[in-house]
Amino acid sequence: xxxxxxxxxxxxxxTRHGTLTAVDxxxxxxxxxxxxxxxxxxxxxxSVAAFAILNLLSRPGRIGGGSITFEGRDLTKLNRQQMRSxxxxxxxxxxxxxxxxxxxxxxxxxxxxxxLKAHRDISDAEAKRxxxxxxxxxxxxxxxxxxxxxxxxxxxxxxxxxxxxxxxLTEPALIIADEPTxxxxxTIQAEIMSLMLALCKTHGVxxxxxxxxxxxxxxxxxxxxxxxxxxxVETGQTARVVHDPVHPYTRGLLAALPGExxxxxxxxxxxxxxxxxxxIPEGCAFHPRCDFVQDRCRAAVPPLDDFDGHRVRCxxxxxxxxxxxx
Amino acid sequence: MMGHAATTPTPDTATAPPLVEARGIVxxxxxxxxFLQRERPMVKALNDVSIAVRRGEAFCLVGESxxxxxxxxxxxxxxxxxxxxxxxxxxxxxxxLRHKARRPFHRRMQMxxxxxxxxxxxxRTVQQTLEEPVRFHFPALSDAEVKERVERVMxxxxxxxxxxxxxxxxxxxGQRQRISIARAxxxxxxxxxxxxxxxxxxxxxxxxxxxVMMDTREKHDLTYLFITHDLSVVRHFxxxxxxxxxxxxxxxxxTATLFARPRHPYTRILLSAIPRxxxxxxxxxxxxxxxxxxxxxxxxxxxxxxxxxxxxxxxxEVPKALPQDDGALVACHAVEEGRG
Numbered sequence: 317x318x319x320x321x322x323x324x325x326x327x328x329x330x331t332r333h334g335t336l337t338a339v340d341x342x343x344x345x346x347x348x349x350x351x352x353x354x355x356x357x358x359x360x361x362x363s364v365a366a367f368a369i370l371n372l373l374s375r376p377g378r379i380g381g382g383s384i385t386f387e388g389r390d391l392t393k394l395n396r397q398q399m400r401s402x403x404x405x406x407x408x409x410x411x412x413x414x415x416x417x418x419x420x421x422x423x424x425x426x427x428x429x430x431x432l433k434a435h436r437d438i439s440d441a442e443a444k445r446x447x448x449x450x451x452x453x454x455x456x457x458x459x460x461x462x463x464x465x466x467x468x469x470x471x472x473x474x475x476x477x478x479x480x481x482x483x484x485l486t487e488p489a490l491i492i493a494d495e496p497t498x499x500x501x502x503t504i505q506a507e508i509m510s511l512m513l514a515l516c517k518t519h520g521v522x523x524x525x526x527x528x529x530x531x532x533x534x535x536x537x538x539x540x541x542x543x544x545x546x547x548x549v550e551t552g553q554t555a556r557v558v559h560d561p562v563h564p565y566t567r568g569l570l571a572a573l574p575g576e577x578x579x580x581x582x583x584x585x586x587x588x589x590x591x592x593x594x595x596i597p598e599g600c601a602f603h604p605r606c607d608f609v610q611d612r613c614r615a616a617v618p619p620l621d622d623f624d625g626h627r628v629r630c631x632x633x634x635x636x637x638x639x640x641x642x
Numbered sequence: 643m644m645g646h647a648a649t650t651p652t653p654d655t656a657t658a659p660p661l662v663e664a665r666g667i668v669x670x671x672x673x674x675x676x677f678l679q680r681e682r683p684m685v686k687a688l689n690d691v692s693i694a695v696r697r698g699e700a701f702c703l704v705g706e707s708x709x710x711x712x713x714x715x716x717x718x719x720x721x722x723x724x725x726x727x728x729x730x731x732x733x734x735x736x737x738x739l740r741h742k743a744r745r746p747f748h749r750r751m752q753m754x755x756x757x758x759x760x761x762x763x764x765x766r767t768v769q770q771t772l773e774e775p776v777r778f779h780f781p782a783l784s785d786a787e788v789k790e791r792v793e794r795v796m797x798x799x800x801x802x803x804x805x806x807x808x809x810x811x812x813x814x815x816g817q818r819q820r821i822s823i824a825r826a827x828x829x830x831x832x833x834x835x836x837x838x839x840x841x842x843x844x845x846x847x848x849x850x851x852x853x854v855m856m857d858t859r860e861k862h863d864l865t866y867l868f869i870t871h872d873l874s875v876v877r878h879f880x881x882x883x884x885x886x887x888x889x890x891x892x893x894x895x896x897t898a899t900l901f902a903r904p905r906h907p908y909t910r911i912l913l914s915a916i917p918r919x920x921x922x923x924x925x926x927x928x929x930x931x932x933x934x935x936x937x938x939x940x941x942x943x944x945x946x947x948x949x950x951x952x953x954x955x956x957x958x959e960v961p962k963a964l965p966q967d968d969g970a971l972v973a974c975h976a977v978e979e980g981r982g
Contacts, residue, residue, distance in 0.1 A: 358844050471932055501706035501707055502706070502871065502916060503912060503927045504706075505915070505917070506914075506925070506926060507927060507929070510925055511926070528845060530845075531918055531920075535924040536924055559921075573919065574848075574872075574878035574879070575873075575878060575916070577878070579898070580879075584849065587850075589846075
């Protein structure tokens with residue numbers, strides 16, 4: 317049984333102009349200790365899906381259907397009290413902006429001790445000892461002294477390390493990281509991502525890494541889900557998806573990365589932009605931007621076909637995979 | 643036509659005279675401080691930086707937050723006055739010119755900013771935004787001529803001229819950035835300084851905007867000074883690259899040379915940290931500590947306290963940018979001495 321099993325998740329936002337569907341029947345699983353990437357551009361629904369798992373959707377957002385089974389319990393059926401025993405305890409979340417997690421008027425130490433005591437019945441001294449050990453693990457220099465620091469006294473990279481230390485405090489089974497290094501410089505990004513990778517391995521923690529960056533996903537995760545306009549368009553082993561992408565959107569995203577092609581050559585661009593939620597095209601949502609569009613693409617949403625564990629939502633998937641094999 | 647032939651940087655830019663030159667630029671920001679303090683606190687943003695951007699090239703400045711790349715761009719544009727040093731544009735020293743004398747140079751150098759949500763006036767239509775610089779710099783043009791020019795430039799950067807009557811909020815980030823490019827192109831500049839123009843955009847949209855910038859360069863014989871933290875963009879777009887760290891230039895080279903033979907230890911670490919589409923797991927870059935404060939610069943080489951090759955000379959003596967056999971400039975004692 318997987319650690320987390322999200323099945324046919326629908327997230328809706330009722331508005332005056334009708335109901336917007338931000339996440340449309342999305343399914344994925346995370347095994348114990350597995351690292352999953354969720355990739356997509358702005359508006360693809362990747363953060364909303366993650367927020368739904370922790371029941372953190374802001375109004376009027378709501379789960380419109382599906383189930384989220386974590387450690388044998390359906391999280392959509394838990395009350396607030398029960399949810400609190402999961403959120404921040406069994407599942408931790410890391411946000412893009414560390415200041416979304418850190419309280420600016422409390423010291424790092426206070427915040428860490430509070431977090432621990434909220435979930436466990438332990439003494440202050442014991443909580444402090446665990447907190448210092450965790451700060452050391454995320455390679456914060458002289459962790460004892462840092463316990464007395466306020467968040468503003470730390471750099472962006474250090475703050476994100478503290479957030480990771482807090483996420484690890486309660487020994488969660490799963491960490492959800494939403495663009496954890498997008499705001500950081502490349503050297504710090506490499507530092508933080510390799511640290512997260514190592515910690516997930518040593519603690520056997522599962523990871524959902526939400527990002528727009530396929531390169532980061534390829535170097536950190538084992539499986540990947542590519543979202544477009546709220547639907548899964550391609551999913552499978554990360555190595556297979558990034559090296560032999562099938563869906564025209566995934567192919568387009570990879571081809572658009574500078575640094576892969578000949579310097580100075582025109583970059584492969586995907587025309588147009590992500591549709592807005594109130595105007596998701598009929599049929600395959602990607603069809604207005606696709607170079608290979610056919611009549612049947614406009615008629616109905618293509619199914620997510622399974623090719624030996626590599627699943628693709630495209631009417632041409634058969635031909636494309638056959639073509640790649642030939 | 644979407645896919646035309648590759649536009650590799652033309653080789654004659656290698657010998658072209660510099661269009662814009664920054665010589666020995668120092669920029670310190672005085673933080674005021676208390677009158678009893680012996681030393682006034684200063685942010686030493688740029689410390690003796692020199693670059694020369696040749697006509698027709700796409701010169702990239704790279705570095706991480708706080709390295710001074712944007713400050714240098716702003717000093718070159720005249721948005722900040724240098725504490726020391728000179729700016730030369732097309733053979734004329736412009737930093738000491740009075741405002742009015744500098745105006746013709748303002749027309750010839752235009753800027754594109756990172757945030758297309760902040761750089762377009764939300765209360766003006768696109769048409770008004772695009773007309774203003776033309777009317778300012780070409781007061782003799784008639785209304786009809788101004789309108790014709792707006793339309794011509796919009797078409798040339800691949801925008802629908804029908805956008806003119808709409809307001810910025812009606813456009814996506816990528817479209818806004820293409821409007822910013824059009825605005826910069828309105829007055830027929832020689833140099834466009836672009837400060838992280840695609841960093842705020844989605845990947846598929848970044849490619850669109852970069853393509854527009856490359857096309858525009860070719861069509862209008864433009865020179866670019868491109869500021870970015872994204873080395874994969876540099877590799878694709880740049881003819882030469884300057885790598886900055888903490889207010890100094892550590893290495894300057896042809897793009898191909900820099901990527902094939904990075905020499906400065908900081909450049910090497912920076913290149914190794916770029917995420918690639920690869921199944922190799924991400925590794926720590928091997929860069930201990932954090933960037934020191936620009937208020938309290940390390941002695942000698944500013945990189946020495948994080949450098950794997952540093953020795954006592956590095957902490958005592960500021961390295962000079964020395965030319966290498968392939969024309970690269972490297973400011974590093976270890977490279978000079980052949981250590982490591």
